[in-house]
Amino acid sequence: MALTPTDIHNKTFNTKFRGYDEDEVNGFLEQLMKDYENVLKKNEKLEKxxxxxxxxxxHFNxxxxxxxxxxxxAQEAAEDVRKNAVQESKLIISEAEKNADRLVNDALAQARKIALEVEVLKKQSKVFKSRFKMMVEAQLDMINTEDWDDLLKYELDTSSVENVAEKELDIPNVDSLDEELVKKP
Incomplete structure (x- = not known):
């Protein structure tokens, strides 16, 4: 057990012949007791x-x-967020590329379809033009034939027809009918 200031204070020494001065020893012990008590208090404060x-x-640890x-x-969460953002951006880019490819393919298919339709229309136009031209040429040939000229040169003798018509049908003169029709409003 450790020595206490009380132990120092209560310590007594036997006296012998020619021993130490009792007052001097007691004074020293008293000083030692005070100093030891101060050291113990300081030690107690330091321990506290x-x-x-x-x-x-x-606590700080x-x-x-x-x-x-x-x-x-937080670093792991940030890394996860970064990875997710990168992955999501890759998915968005992939989807955008797919959509762009689809749109381009659709546009190309539509352009091909229109080009084919244009070619079909061109062919139909050529056929129509050719047929129309042939028909017009045939009509022109018919107009330019001598038969047509002969038809225009032919004159009909209407007097004999008028006489027959008057006799058979009892119709008045055709010229007089024409005049009557012109007079009526």
């Missing part, structure tokens, strides 16, 4: 301070550990 500091260090874990979790 050390204990408080150790508690604070433990826990805070530091928690912060390191939080930083690590």
């Amino acid at each position: 301070t050390v204990s408080d500091n150790e508690a604070k260090i433990t 826990l805070i530091e550990e928690t912060m390191q874990k939080s930083i690590l979790i």
Whole structure:
């Protein structure tokens, strides 16, 4: 067991012949007791301070550990977010490329279809033009034939027809009918 200031204060020494001066020894013990008591108090304060500091260090170590874990979790979360963003952007780009390819393919197919339709229409136009030209030429040939000229040169003797018509049908003169029709409004 450790020595206490009370132990020092209560300590008694036996006296012998030619021993130490009792007052001087008692004064020294009294001074030693006070100094030892001060040292014990200081030691007690230091131990309390050390204990408080150790508690604070433990507390700060826990805070530091928690912060390191939080930083690590935040870094992992940021990395996950970054990876997800990269993956999502790749998916968006892929979808956009697919849609663009589809649109281009649709446009090309539509252009091919229109080009084919244009070619068909050109062929039909050529056929129609050719047929129309042939028909017009045939009509022109018919108009330009001598038969047509002969038809235009032919004159009909209407007097004999008028006489027959008057006799058979009892119709008045055709010229007089023409005049009557012209007079009527």
